[in-house]
Amino acid sequence: MAKALDDFVRVGSPAEIELLLESMIQPGGASLLLDKPESTPLPVVLMEQVPAESLIVDITAVREIGGELKRGVGFRLLGQAHGKIVRTPLLKVVDSETVAGRVVCHCEYPLYLEEMQRREAFRARLRLGMEVGAILRGDGEGEATVQGDLKDLSQQGCQLELPASAASLLSATPMIEIELCFPNGTRFAIKARACHTVADSDRQTIRVGFRFEDCKADQERKLWFFVREIERESSRHAEEADVGRLPSMLFQSQAAASAPVGRRNLLSYPTPMARRLARVAGYLDGQLLELQQGGRIDAVQLSRHADMLLMLADEDMESLLFATRCLSREPLLVRHGLSVAAHILALADGTKIQRDVRKALAASAMVHDLGKGMIPGHLLSATSLDEGGYAQLKMHVALLGKAMDGCQWLSAGVVKAVVGGINERLDGSGYPAGHDGDHLQELSRMSAVVDVVDAMRRDRPDRPAWRIDAVYRHLLSSPGQFDPRWVKRYIQHFGLRPIGSLVRFGNGDMAWIQRLDQQGKPFQVQLTEAIEPPGEALGEVLRGNVVARLGEPVEEIPVST
Template sequence: MELNTQERPRQVEITDAAHIADVVDSLGNATHSLTVTLDNAPTAFPVRLSVVDPERRQLTLTLTDAQSLNAAEIGEQALTLRAESLSDTLHFKNLAPLDVCRDGDCLTIECRLPRALYTTSKRRSLRIPFIQGMHTRAYAAVLPTQPPVAGELRNLSAGGCLMEVPFADSPFFKVGDTLPTVGFEFPNGEKFIASGTVRHVGPAGRTHNAAVGIAFHNLSPERQNRLVHYVNEAEHEAAYRSGHGGRLARPSPLFQTPLRSRRQAQRQRDLTESTPLVRTLREVARQLHITLLALKNDQPISSDAMLGCADTLLRLLTQRRQQCLYALACLGSEPQWIQHSINVAAKLGDLMLAEPEYASRARAAVAAALLHDMGKVLLLDESLHSLEGALDDAQRERLREHVVLLLDRLAPLEGIDTSLRHNIIGCINERLDGSGYPHGYRAESLSAIARMAAVVDVLDAMTRPRGDRPAKTAIEAYRYLYNRPDRFDKHWVTRYVQRHGFYPIGSLVRFSHGYLAWVMELDESGQPCRVRVVRNTSRSELAMNHILSRVDFGQLGQVNKLVRPEAYRLAPF
C-alpha cells in the first residue's frame, strides 16, 4: 500500500510506565502489524505478542520465520519492537531479552517491558480502497423520518469514508449536509456507527451509482481506536488480495463471509437483464442522474450530454421503434421520475417524428423533455421526502414550485432552444382551460408543441401507480383525456392513440384462455402480434416466460382486455 508522505511525521516520546504497559497490552488485539529488529540491523522479522505480564513488567514475543537466527546470540542483543498501524507507528526500543527458546522455525523471547515508547503519527487522510471482493455494506441516515440510504463502502480512512449508493438515492445527499448516522457492516457481522458530513457527491465511474465522500466527526476515543483497527484490517485485506503485502499480508477475519451467503451473492450477480435495448436506455437514465447531482450541488450541467441522450432515443425510435417502446417499459429498477421522464421524452419524440412539421425540432424537444420533471427531485427535503408515496395538500402545493425552480437553474444552459424549454418544461403542466400551473395559461397562449407534450405527459403519468391512486390502463387514460377537450387538445390525443393503439407496447393483456402476456409488438392495425406470456390465471402458481408470435396465439385465445400489472405483481422484464 502506498503512504502519502507529503507531511513529515512527528515523533513523540512517552516514558510513563503505566501508559506503556497499557499500550503494549493493547497490541494483542491485532490492530497493529508487529516486527522486531536486532540492535540496529535492517532486517525486520514478523512477530506475535504472546503474553503480557504487567505485574512482572514482562512480555513474551514469538518470532516466526526465524531459521537464520541464533538463540544464544539474540540473548546478548537489544531488540526494537515496531508496531505499525494505519494511523501511527510505535517503536519500543532497547528491549532486553531474559530468555530465548527455539521451537522449530520459531523463537520465543521473554523480555522486560520497555522504558520508553516512541510514536509517530501518520497522515489522517490516508485511505484504503476496498478492492474487488471486499464487499462491505454501508448506510447513512439522511432524513430523520426516513429509513437510512443503503450502499457499499468503497474506501476507509481514520477520518472518513467513501460510500457508493444507487443513483435513485443520490438526491438526498448534498455537500455540507450533516448525516446524523453513518454506519457500515463487514461480511463477518462487525459494525461501526458514527456521524458525519457530506464532503463531495459525484458519479461513481461508469456505474449507475453515486460516490458520496463523508467525513466522520465527534468520534469518542473508543470509536477512534475501533476505526483504526478496521482501517488497519482493511489494509491487510487489500494487500493480501492484491498480492503486494509480502510476508506481512494476511486475510482479515472482517471479510470472511459464510459460504451460503457467498453462493447467494453469486446467484444475484448472475442475474442479468436480457431485454434488448434496456442497457442503452439505462445509460440515458445514468446521464439524468448525473445531471441531477450537478443541479443539486449547484454545478453546471452539459447540454451536449442531454442532446446526446436525445440523439440516442431518436436513433432507437427510427431504427428499432417497437423494440425501443418495449424497452421503455423495462426500466423498473429506476425511480419513477426517471422512468416517467424517459418515457415522456421518447414518446414525444416519436410523435414529433411522425409529424413532418415538427420533426426537425424533435432533438431539442426530447432533450428538454428529459429534464422536465427534475425540479421535483430538487425539492426533496425533510418536509417532502418522497415523490412516490401519498402526499398531503401542502406537499402537493409545494410540488407546483418545481417548474419555476428548474427553469431558474437551467437559465445559464446553452445549446437547448429556449423556446422549447418554455413550451415543454414551462408549459407541460398547463391546461387549455387555464387550470394548470405554474402560470395558468389558457389555450391561446399554448403552442402546438406545448399541447402535444401535455398529452404525452398526462397519459404516461396516469398509467403509473401513485401514492393516492392506482394506475389506469391505457384505454382508461385515453378515455379520460378524450372526454375533457376543454383541458387537453383532442387532436393530439387522437394522434397519440393512432401511434400506440388500444393495446400499447409494454402493456399487460389478458387472453380468453386465461393467459397474461406483455405486448412486445403490434401489427399495422394496432393489434398485438408478438407477446411475452408470463402467467396462466387458472394455474397462477406456475411461472412462465414464453415469447410467442401470432402464429402461436391459437393456444392463448383472443385478446380480451388490458389489465393492471400491479394486481398480479408482474413486471415486463
C-alpha cells in the first residue's frame, strides 16, 4: 500500500463522503486494515453510517481483533465505488457491543476519504488448495470451449492457466467470454481479451492474462466481491492461518453442484486409480510452481495429500503402483516423486511401521525432488555437467529443505533420511553431505535404492530408459554404493516383471502388467499395441492364468513413463 500513496486523491465534500460510504454498505463491500506492520485486509461489514457522527461496523468474521481495537489500535476501512478503490483515514473504535452473537463496533466518522484509480493493486491470488474453474467460449455460436483454472483476479482482469491447445481458440477469437465457476456453484460470465501469454512446454500449459471488456456496474460490484472473498479465503490458507476466521461461502463445495470445471477435469486416465492419483499429482504440480516462484512447501496441503496417498495405498497397492505409470502428462519431477513414494510405501509395508511414520515417508518421498524446480533448468537437461554445474545441481536438496521449514507436523528424522539422504551413497560419493555407510540410516539406504530404480527406468538427456533386469544388474554390481540387503529386498518384493512393466509375451502380444500372483507371475495384464505410456488406447484386460493364453513373458520393453 505504501507505494500507492501518491495515487490516492482526497475527497473532502461531506455529500461525496456520504455517497461513497453508502456504496460500501453491502456484503463484501468493505474490509478493515489494522495500522500495524504486515497487516492484511480483513473482511468486515459496514452496517450503517451516521453522517458526521459515526460508522457502525460488524467485525464478527474477525472478532479476534476486537481486543486490539478496544486498546486503541487504529485502522482504515477499504472499499470500492464506481470502479475506484476507496479508503478512510486512520479511525478508532469508540465503543463496541455484542448483539445477538454479532460483534458490532461504533467508530469515528471520517473527515475525508481517499480514492485510488489503480485497481490492479488489488489483485487477489489463489493459493494452493483454492480451485476456481474457468470456461472460455468464442464470441459466436458453435464456437469451441476450453476449460482452465483461475490463478488471480482483479477488477480489471484475470490470469488463467489453460491447456496449450487453447492457443488456437485465442488466436482465432480476439474477444471471448470467460465464465468463472466457484466451488459452491456460483458462476460469473464476462467478456475479455487476451493481453499476454506465457507457455510452459514441460507442463503443456499456457498462462494467459486477460483484460475485461464492457464491464457493467453490476459486474463491477460482483468482481469486487469475488476479489475480497478470494483474499479472505487466501488468508485462511496462509501458513499462519487463523483457524477462527470464517471460510468464504464461495469456496464451500456443494454436494449438489455440477461437475467440477478446470483444466485437469478434462484429462482422461486409463484406470480409476490413476484418476484419483491425479489429484495428488495436481497438488504437486501446483506446489512445484509455488517453489519456482519463490514460495514454500504448504504444510497443510502436503499433509492432506500425504493422507490421500496413504489411503490409496491401503485400499489397493497394486492398482496404485500401476497408476504411477499412467501420469505421462505430469511434469517429470511430479511423476518421479509419486512413483518413489508409492514404491517406498510398498517396500516398507512389511516392516509394520506406525502410520504417522508412513505418512511422513509418503510426504517426504513425494516432494523429495521438487527442489530441482528451483535450480536453473539447463542443469536438468544437460547431457553432462562440469564441476560447477554439479555443485549447482546439488543445491536442490538444501533449497527444498529450507522450503520445508514450515512443515512442523513432519518427523524431522524422516525428512533428513529421505529428502536429505536419498542421494547419498555407501561409499560417500553421493550428495549433499557425502556421508558414507556409517552415517546413513536404514530409511536413507532403502530410499536410495527405490529412487535409483525409478530414475534409471526413465529417459534421461544422456540415455534412454533401462530395462529392469539391467537396472537390477547395475545395483547388484554396485555394493559399494547401494545396500545389498535393500537391493535384494527390492528385487524379491517387486520381481523380475514388476507391476507397470510393458512385456512382450510368447504369442507376440504386448501387455502392461497390472497384478502379480503369489509366485510373482502375471495375474492381470492389459493388452496394448503401442510402445508408449499407458493411455486411453489400452485394450482388453486379462485376469487369471495369463501365461496359458499369451505364453511366457519373453522380454520387457522399456518405456519411460
